Amino acid sequence: MSTSQKLLTFLSSYPEKWFSGNQLASQLELSRTAVWKGIRLLEEQGYSLESRHGLGYRLMIDNQLNAALISQELRLDHQPRIVVYNKVSSTNTIAKQMLFEDLKKPTVILANQQTAGRGRFDRKFYSPAASGIYMSIALPLSIDEKVNPGLLTTATAVAAGRAIKKVFHRQVKYKWVNDLILNNRKCGGILTEAITDLESGRIASLVIGIGLNLTLDTKKMPTELLGKAGAISKGDNSKRNLLIAEFINFFFDIYRNYRSGDFLEEYRRHSIVLGKKIAIVVNRKKIIGKVEKINSQGAILLKSDNNQLLTISSGEIIKLNLLEGKYHE
Structure with a gap:
């Protein structure tokens, strides 16, 4: 050191x-x-x-990322390694590099700024300096460990929601499957990626990327995000390290037994898609229907306009509340 x-x-x-x-x-x-x-x-x-x-x-306590301060707030028996960078292209990219180099221990990668942050479908994720939380969790898996992507993404969303509620006393809502919503605006997103062992074909490790808008300067943000992106804090970003620590605590607490789906009732309770008519793209095909249920595997049950009951485990909701017109992606 x-x-x-x-x-x-x-x-x-x-x-x-x-x-x-x-x-x-x-x-x-x-x-x-x-x-x-x-x-x-x-x-x-x-x-x-x-x-x-x-x-x-x-x-002095400020918004500077500090691995030591974060570690002090962790309540875990086995703490992950925490690595902090000032500026990176993408924390998910760094996490993948570490896993390819045979990482043995769960590791949290944090950056003050991302120059090429991305979300699902390679969309850009706006990641300005000192105003958000940009992190990835690199998770090596044991040989016999099975992965449930639907449950893992929803579990990560619930962990983020619990942390935000504890630190900022605000309840986020969940837009299936990976968006966090406050006041009808997106304040965060999750990107889960799997790394496959080429020889065995099994999933050898996971990268879970989380981006949260702690504060936002509307004068500097891209115009296409105005009215769509929202912030968690009302101007105070000095709790950045504490929010990170609480997220890590809640994530690993759920992760130990996430396949049980014990957290799903909480996810359903704060879902903004249950009971709503949506338009969703699945394998490049647009389907319109009403979300009847989120099942025990984190998938949605959609009753389509032609009365088919479809189980959808992955896809992108492009319009929500078609009848009410309250929220659009």
Whole structure:
């Protein structure tokens, strides 16, 4: 661990508490010069460090991504590795690279900004600096571990919903299968990708990408998103690390037994598609019908306009509430 990382980890354990240079040098077995250089480097990296004569240094709580602060809030028996980047093309891309290099432990990849963030069907996901949560969870799988994509995506949505409710006291709704909605606007999305072992043909690992709009500057965002994208917070993005930690807690709590579908009742309760007439594209074919049910596997049961009852496990809802006209993708 580098000197700056040692300092960051230590100061993150005591946010906003003052430590003199001598105390830091003694605690971390560093020279005073090494402490001073490490502090300067952390400041250059964007961390909010305050220095004052007679008091020393302290780390201020802000929206800067901080793996140490996140780890402190985790309530897991086996914590995932957390890796933080300032700017990447896509956290899912980084996660895949790690898995291809034979990653053994679940790892959370976070970025302050994405230059090529993407959602389903390779659509761009707007990922400006310091205003959102852009993360991917890289999950190596054991040889006999089976995957249920429908349940995994809905489980991830519920984990995000629980975290947002706990930190911001706001209840998101779920647009099947991977969108999070607040006030009729999309505030987040999920992209689950599988990596297959070519020799055995089995799914060897998973990448679960999550993008959340914590705050949004409407003056800077693309015009095509105006009126469609929404933010979770009403201007305060200082809880970014806490929201990430709570999401990780809820995700791994559900993930241990997600195939049981125990969380589905919660997903159904806050679904915006149940009982609604929708237009959905499945295998390039548009189908119109009413959503009758979300079954035990996370699929929707759709009664089509020609009275067929269809079970749909993957697809894209392109219009919702066709009769009421309240929400359109």
